[in-house]
Amino acid sequence: MKHMTEAQLSELEKELDAIRDEVIADLGERDARYIRRMVRLHRMLEAGGRVMMPFGFIPPVFVAATATLGVAKILENMEIGHNVMHGQYDWMNDPALHSQTYEWDTVCTGDSWRRTHNYEHHTYTNIIGKDRDYGYAVLRLNNDEPWKPRHSLQFINYLLLSVFFQWGVGLHELETEKLQRREISLRDKLPFLKEFARKGGRQAFKDYVFFPLVTFPVAPIVLAGNIGANLIRNLWSSTVIFCGHFTQDAETFSEQECEGESKGHWYLRQLTGSSNFTGGRWLHILSGHLSYQVEHHVFPDLPAHRYPEISGKVQAVCQKHGIHYNTGSFAKQYGTVVKRVLRYSLPERLTGTVTTA
Numbered sequence: 001m002k003h004m005t006e007a008q009l010s011e012l013e014k015e016l017d018a019i020r021d022e023v024i025a026d027l028g029e030r031d032a033r034y035i036r037r038m039v040r041l042h043r044m045l046e047a048g049g050r051v052m053m054p055f056g057f058i059p060p061v062f063v064a065a066t067a068t069l070g071v072a073k074i075l076e077n078m079e080i081g082h083n084v085m086h087g088q089y090d091w092m093n094d095p096a097l098h099s100q101t102y103e104w105d106t107v108c109t110g111d112s113w114r115r116t117h118n119y120e121h122h123t124y125t126n127i128i129g130k131d132r133d134y135g136y137a138v139l140r141l142n143n144d145e146p147w148k149p150r151h152s153l154q155f156i157n158y159l160l161l162s163v164f165f166q167w168g169v170g171l172h173e174l175e176t177e178k179l180q181r182r183e184i185s186l187r188d189k190l191p192f193l194k195e196f197a198r199k200g201g202r203q204a205f206k207d208y209v210f211f212p213l214v215t216f217p218v219a220p221i222v223l224a225g226n227i228g229a230n231l232i233r234n235l236w237s238s239t240v241i242f243c244g245h246f247t248q249d250a251e252t253f254s255e256q257e258c259e260g261e262s263k264g265h266w267y268l269r270q271l272t273g274s275s276n277f278t279g280g281r282w283l284h285i286l287s288g289h290l291s292y293q294v295e296h297h298v299f300p301d302l303p304a305h306r307y308p309e310i311s312g313k314v315q316a317v318c319q320k321h322g323i324h325y326n327t328g329s330f331a332k333q334y335g336t337v338v339k340r341v342l343r344y345s346l347p348e349r350l351t352g353t354v355t356t357a
Contacts, residue, residue: 001269046072049229050069053222083289140154250275
């Protein structure tokens with residue numbers, strides 16, 4: 001991580017705080033209209049996909065229904081659920097769009113997500129040993145984690161994590177690595193497992209039992225379509241998240257260098273540990289504006305649709321202080337993620353001695 005003096009970090013803090021304060025002062029009806037428009041769009045897409053699905057015995061209709069439902073799930077998870085649960089719209093005082101009451105369309109409970117993502121990940125971003133989102137406990141992504149023979153197969157784990165991403169995220173709080181080290185027992189996790197079983201059971205019942213049953217003559221088609229829609233959502237959301245955190249230029253940090261850090265130091269860590277990717281308006285919307293991951297990590301509670309407006313200002317601050325602003329095309333960033341996963345599936349002697357990206 002770039003070395004900055006306390007005076008420089010204080011200046012960085014003031015400049016980024018000023019950007020945030022400017023947006024906060026401008027929040028209002030435009031932002032409320034935006035999120036409510038996204039909610040309406042999601043409902044229309046979901047209804048359209050569900051209505052078309054029973055006619056999926058016609059191949060083009062099956063493709064259209066599956067894709068429409070998949071996009072609806074992406075929109076709800078990424079642009080609505082994720083951002084609402086960050087408190088980006090709490091100021092509206094709308095119970096349906098409040099961070100503490102919103103429950104999204106995925107197997108991970110809102111409470112578990114707020115604990116593992118909003119608190120742990122955004123507080124300890126990319127700190128090895130504290131940020132459990134870094135590699136999701138299944139991927140080795142730098143030499144700080146000693147290589148083991150099982151890592152040679154980690155690209156297969158990467159593919160499996162992508163395919164079953166909602167279940168991986170839902171079980172993230174289980175802390176399997178601590179269970180394996182016997183630091184905690186399964187009994188300690190029983191409250192979480194009960195919570196997960198209730199939510200996961202409801203989600204599985206809805207998509208794989210209820211909707212196929214109410215369209216019984218074509219139940220296999222509806223079941224296949226729902227599986228396909230969830231697969232589309234899983235692959236897309238995992239790819240977006242990986243491109244925001246695991247690119248080759250995304251830095252990692254030790255616990256020691258982050259002890260007692262100031263807010264300015266926290267800002268610096270967010271700037272250097274995150275990655276953006278470029279694209280058109282709908283790419284940004286369907287990514288939940290996590291295509292602006294740098295801005296999201298610096299300002300997680302600002303409405304995400306504002307990130308394109310402030311990106312230039314954040315880049316200017318980075319340029320002023322000589323901080324690398326990590327961005328590139330979607331294809332380029334994804335390519336570096338794949339390279340990183342493959343690189344660290346090999347022993348240290350074959351990847352060099354660098355301990356942080």
